[in-house]
Amino acid sequence: MSKAPVFALIDCNSFYASCERVFRPDLAKVPIVVLSNNDGCVIARSYDAKPFVKMGEPYFQIKHKLKQHGIVAFSSNYALYGDMSERVMTLIESMVPAVEVYSIDEAFADLTGIADLDQLGRRIRSQVLRCTGIPVGVGIAGTKTLAKLANHTAKRLQAQTGGVVNICDPFKRDWVLRNTAVSEVWGVGRRLSTHFEGMGIKTAMDLAKADPWMLRKKFSVVVEKTARELAGTPCLELDEPDPPKQEICCSRMFGKRLQALAPIKEAVATYMMRASEKLRAQGSVCKKIRVSIRTGMFNPEEAKYANGVLVELPYPTDDVRLLTKAAVDALERVFRPGFNYSKAEVLLMNLSQRGQYTGDLFAAAQPAEASRVMMVLDQINERWGRGTLRSASVPVDPDWGMRREMMSRSYTTRLDQLWRVSCT
Template sequence: MRNDQVFALIDCNSFYASCERVFRPDLAKTPIVVLSNNDGCVIARSYDAKPFVKMGEPYFQAKEKLRRHGVVAFSSNYALYGDMSERVMTLIESMVPGTEVYSIDECFADLSGIQENLTNFGHGLRLRIMQRTGIPVGVGIARTKTLAKLANHTAKRLLSHTGGVVDITEPVKRDWVLRNTKVKEVWGIGRKMTAHLEAMGIITAMDLAKADAWTLRQRFSVVVEKTARELAGTACLDLDEVEPPKQEICSSRMFGKRLSELAPIKQAVATYVGRAAEKLRAQGSVCKRMRVSIRTGMFNPDEAHHAQGALVELPYPTSDTLLMTRLATDAVARIFRPGYRYSKAEVLLLDLRQPGEFSQDLFALKQPVSCDRLMQVMDDINQRWGSGTMRAATVPAAPDWGMKREMMSQSYTTRIDQLWTIKG
């Protein structure tokens, strides 16, 4: 790894809430929270909403408190968040030598070789992202990925002083951040590890950077050793520019209400198969088997409990939504039991490979070329006109069992019928 390598971590601030504000400028000064599936609990908060509600707090308990403090709640709109994330990441990729998308709202970037002042570059990047997408970001710049994470954390923690950008490539600035950061705030150091480290007298990030790396490896793991070395300025983690294909793909949702009939459960499973198959094709993979499962709510003592799954062997490696839907719904019919009130279904795609990686004999069945073409047309139509525009006939457009999303915003960027409109 090069000695002159420089990393940046660009992290979207309160990402879900920021996405909602892009198309609701009237809420620029209003606290916002975003809720989990079925409007269950708080999963995202704008900075000004944090004093009023805890992360993970059930919405039904916090509802009156939020209303009293003027906090606006939104149902989760993953189509909007995913599209806004792609716009931000594409913009970053156009401005830096290399990137690694770490999560939906975080991206590592390679700034090696950039000649201008890195703090100024960070502010320019931050400004351009805000101008082009409306999403505020923080930028942390350092010699290692772990230090870049720490710099980003500092940029947000001291936003009024940093302007959202912190460069700690210089040892003096790096050491100041290390001394003023608790070890529990270091990337990859969880609650249990924090307790172990604090018992050893390692309280700050600086303490961890100065600890004997070999001792940390013997006592804990190579991960902790690498973390300490990275904090000390030795890069151990490189930029992973290409994300490897996933080995499993899961599509799972709670129903909007309990279901006791087979037909709507089949519809739900068909819907989840469609979503999973889209992800499968997006990474260019095919699937040889899948697991379909259904279950009741497991925590109500007054309800009978039932959970069962079935493994489905596909006739050949495939990404065909229609074939997978037919076999998955047949499996549901086998495991469904009358008299239970089901709350959730799950489709898990297993044994994923790239086409041609499965070892087969000369006469084994293969996915027809016509099927590949049909799936490509389906994906093209859904990409252009919105997810679900073209789907299997067993999937309803607006099912009554669907997730409860009573406060969901429009899909401003992914559905042509929900484009942002400005009234004069």
């Protein structure tokens, strides 16, 4: 007889803020917020900052509030966060039979057949905190949706639960379902929860007891699976692969307004370098691109301009050299002098997997040499770090780059910024 499946969700608490605290013990009890690109708005908050700051609040509007409540702001340091995430996930993988990394700060684990689930959850939490300094919550249940709900409860009632909640027991599961609003269920957004509340579905228990076939007919098969999972029927397996993206976009605000064409070309080449990496990572090729630029749209004293152009490529490709040339040539067609540009975007379109595209028998195709060059490019960058090998048009340290005036040091990814401890 096969054993009932058991899943765990391990989720880092206030991950970005926790990463900043690891190497700043003086901030252990200081509220923290982390800002978006160009220090635009709040994208992460420590638990003690949440009562004072809302997600998405523009930084320039809340500077006084941060100072008033003693909240420290950091620019986003994605190199540090990515490295810390890899360390956390590597530790988790060493302690459980199978892992699905769900996001930069979350991982599902398969705990089927393990005897003392609570003890394992506490050991995972203790080991990750000891080895990385990152606090995590662990939710354990018979389905992935319930594990997500258990994890939410572990963080919400951390003082009582110690950060680990196991709801494999039906009594505990029902308590959590009754005491969780339907809006907190994984995959239930604001609009969907409004529909549910209009139907009298206000708690997770209400959704678990709803007719799954009615939910499928009225909403979707995804909602039906959510309800079945809340009721204890596993519908989601570990490591269900996401389908390849049909479009890939890379878009950034410049660190300052740009008027000349040359630095905007550098930005477009840089964005295309990143977009092509994502393209090759999912094994796709691209047949069409769109390049667009725009000025700031909210300053009444600045002239407004926005434009974009579509470019058909000669053949489906993942060659960054061809993609970059096409993008830069397209930029020249839409650029207009006399404007203060704030943003550029490259969009890869008409994507297909290698070998799935059927073109004209006599049409040009990407040379085999180009594919080999791209493979070597990716291998070098994977081994030695992104940007080690890049297109000549991509600058090392551009003056138009993101404005990150409050960024912490890259303690774990740069030798010149390692943590220094002095013995006195």
